[in-house]
Amino acid sequence: MKPVLIGTTYEGGRPDFLEKLLPIVDYLEFSPDSLATSRNGVASINPEKLAELKEVNNKVDFLVHGVGLSIGSYDGVSKNYLKLLDELFENLDLKWHSEHLAYMFVEGINLGTMVTLPRTNETLSMVCDRVNIIQERYKIPFLLENVVSLLPEYHSHYSHADFLNRICDNTGCGLILDIYNLQCDAYNHGLNIESFLKELNCNHIKEFHLASGYMDSGFMTDIHAGLTSDTTLNLTQQILDSYRPANLEAITYELLDEFVERVGQEAIVNELEKLKVLFYEKSLATC
Amino acid sequence: MKNHLPLADLQQKILGLVKDSYLPEYTDENYFHSVSKSLNLQLVRAIALWWRQNHLERYCFFTARFLKATGQMETTTARYFQASNHSSFIEETGPDFLHWLSKNTIGLTSIIARFELGMIAINKNEVYEDEIFWPCDPFPIIYGLVQNDLSNESIQSGEFCMTLSDKIIGSFEVEEISPFQFQPIPPYL
Incomplete structure (x- = not known):
């Protein structure tokens, strides 16, 4: 087992923060959507943000974690997102890329948030076809992430874990296991985390996401607004x-750019150092 | 085993529920009736709105602060997002929202949206000209919004003409006008 790398989300445009992050992190994870700008419906990566990342391309690894691919939309994935991804691939060295197993658009209309997919044969086949196309197009590993189910689940052919296993087995893609999202699903819908993990082929997992959120109307939400709680750790x-x-x-410790100042740059740096102590320096590979 | 609705039908119905443009029919599966009455659906709508408000607060600072100070933020943004298929990009949604506000609201809300639309265009080095009639002195309002301390005292009576232009140093000029020169803004302009 290799040492586990520690990284965090970075959306560009905070050079002072970037300077503090670079000595601590092994990689930065960013979303094409957050780096993007658009004119007349045509999206492109913000040139200033791209230049900022190019500047540190040889100092840190880059992972891409998408929001807007909408891999589960019945009427196709977002072409705008693929264009952004193409631009990043042309300009930066990316270690791997990922997306949420969900949909955000229906017939081009933005739902405003990600919605989980029904775990049916139709969805399985559609997602696998799309993962294969993506892997063919971009020759680096591609991962899918478990998303918080906000709506009640539609009846399914497969359990959560079985569905993920089948996608990975059929396509060779990997997984991001978002541990906080599992906690949300357990709290909101009674997901049995232990059963889920026993059924999941954990060897598909290439990355963990750690984050926090807040309670709203009696639900645990995944708005990444703060430091990771002890229960998640x-x-x-x-x-x-x-x-x-x-x-x-x-x-990866995930925090929305909107909350960087509220949480505080020093606190974020401390959080990453804590993760290094917990999961890197004490990992099996480094002992 | 239950029959599953094709993914297309399921997603179209979910879209309708999230956008509040679809009411489950008698023939629909119980699932849709239960989602339509659920707190979960309210939460999805609230989260979607939260993201959008968050982006708007960052993009159109003056207007968002004005809407918040006057207690209109939630209802106005909900009305806007329900009425339009907005872009995922704030560079497109932001101006569209301000245009929409300037056309679909009245009084200071419309005026401030129009003012901010001009300021954003000028800051982006676009060629821009506009003339806005204010039914009160704009400066205390602008100051109140910058300080995030808008109060009733910020609204001081008078009639003023604001000229916004990329050719003006500071982007705008304000001139007090006499009552007979004042052209009140028609409600839907």
């Missing part, structure tokens, strides 16, 4: 100890 440790995901390479 404990669950992470438990997954590492009990399920030993052999292909896990990276742990």
